[in-house]
């Protein structure tokens with residue numbers, strides 16, 4: 001039996017006149033890969049940003065692991081066990097790969113109240129984290145500014161996957177990746193599930209969604225217009241939900 | 249391993265680095281300082297005499313301390329225009345407490361607290377009020393110097409204190425105490441910036457505030473902290489200033505503001521935030537002091553000094569465009 005890890009109930013959020021989310025209700029089962037699809041501007045990233053503590057919904061409830069959450073900052077969400085690959089990747093270009101991987105999760109060696117960064121440990125660990133994923137491994141000491149788009153995406157994914165979190169959210173993680181890298185990320189997503197993590201995958205690639213996910217939610221114009229078990233639906237049905245040719 | 253293949257050029261041949269304009273941009277201040285030293289020494293052999301070096305280092309102490317404070321702020325993509333008037337306010341607070349007969353320790357504390365509070369205020373308004381740093385610190389620049397005039401009634405307070413005198417005249421060999429203090433501040437600042445979580449969060453805040461926030465860093469807290477550091481260091485500068493001139497004056501000290509920003513720019517710290525060093529601005533401050541000192545030694549009119557400083561700073565700013 002699977003139980004629910006994350007549930008959004010009637011989540012709404014407006015930016016001025018733009019109603020980015022309107023009464024969105026959906027849920028993620030523990031230990032599953034759940035996909036979220038929808039056209040550009042449907043509100044997927046906005047929902048992700050609510051769950052990961054960047055935005056606070058105007059209305060509605062977000063229940064994580066059985067408890068109602070009210071994250072005031074992304075730090076609280078990360079501490080609760082939610083790691084996110086944001087669509088904009090949320091990397092700091094002027095910092096190195098290892099600094100980005102450990103941003104706000106730095107390893108320190110403490111002497112009483114004074115703690116110094118354990119650079120060597122972070123670099124060593126960073127090498128391991130990166131080597132699991134990237135085909136063309138970026139040197140962990142190089143600045144992110146010098147990385148290619150795909151390498152950056154790989155760094156952001158490694159960061160989200162590297163900390164033993166309950167929920168890993170990936171907002172279009174393979175958008176900039178080559179064929180081999182995409183395959184590796186897909187392997188990684190499956191492995192995360194096998195290790196017991198719950199994954200929320202946002203993707204425009206329907207083949208990928210059908211291949212990886214256990215459940216699919218569809219958003220259109222700020223609303224969640226339906227959900228299906230992946231095994232009980234087809235790519236065509238999902239497409240028609242996305243475009244609005246079929247409702248519910 | 250792919251790692252080594254990419255990392256290798258970083259340890260690459262020196263000749264290749266010397267042809268790289270980015271390398272020169274990174275070390276502009278050091279190169280400039282060396283060139284200045286060679287030129288001045290050639291024109292006037294007293295330039296590198298022990299006495300002149302000692303006096304340059306003492307003269308550089310306050311500027312180094314202010315530049316370190318300014319570096320923290322600029323590394324978060326802000327700027328502290330109030331830094332010199334905050335120092336003035338600290339000096340006046342020192343003078344007032346001292347003239348009440350409360351002793352040296354409390355006077356120093358007053359200077360640090362008064363300046364530190366201006367820093368906290370700057371930080372809170374910038375972070376919570378979400379107002380541009382430039383405008384906020386322009387306001388506190390005016391407010392702090394006004395407050396200094398009000399508190400002191402526009403009059404300097406003469407301070408005659410053996411310990412303070414020792415601070416400004418004594419030292420370790422050619423290193424005057426005030427320079428020793430500045431050097432300690434610089435070392436601590438370097439450790440803070442590159443060996444603590446706070447330092448990383450500071451650079452992240454300056455480099456990409458949105459990304460830092462998404463990773464759970466409180467950029468507001470970082471902002472408040474850097475302005476507080478800048479204020480406290482201005483307070484420390486105030487103590488050294490009082491020691492040097494033997495009086496607490498409500499004078500404006502505008503040159504310190506301009507030179508602190510200039511030293512940071514010379515030191516290769518990006519005004520857009522996110523990258524920087526402590527050693528760079530320290531060398532930048534030394535360069536500015538050496539420039540003024542050398543021109544004075546050569547008998548160049550004082551009127552030419554701001555012009556020379558201006559030219560050097562603009563040249564350095566042009567070079568930073570080539571930074572990697």
Ligand SMILES: Nc1ncnc2c1ncn2[C@@H]1O[C@H](COP(=O)(O)OP(=O)(O)OP(=O)(O)O)[C@@H](O)[C@H]1O
Pocket residue numbers: 015018019020038039040041042043044045046047087
């Ligand atoms: N910070 C913001 N301020 C104002 N409007 C915003 C903001 N963020 C998102 N929006 C608006 O909210 C709507 C939903 O945007 P969102 O980024 O969630 O879409 P999306 O489903 O992720 O699209 P895509 O597939 O292109 O990534 C859009 O109309 C967008 O313009």
Ligand SMILES: [Mg+2]
Pocket residue numbers: 044045046087171
């Ligand atoms: Mg999006």
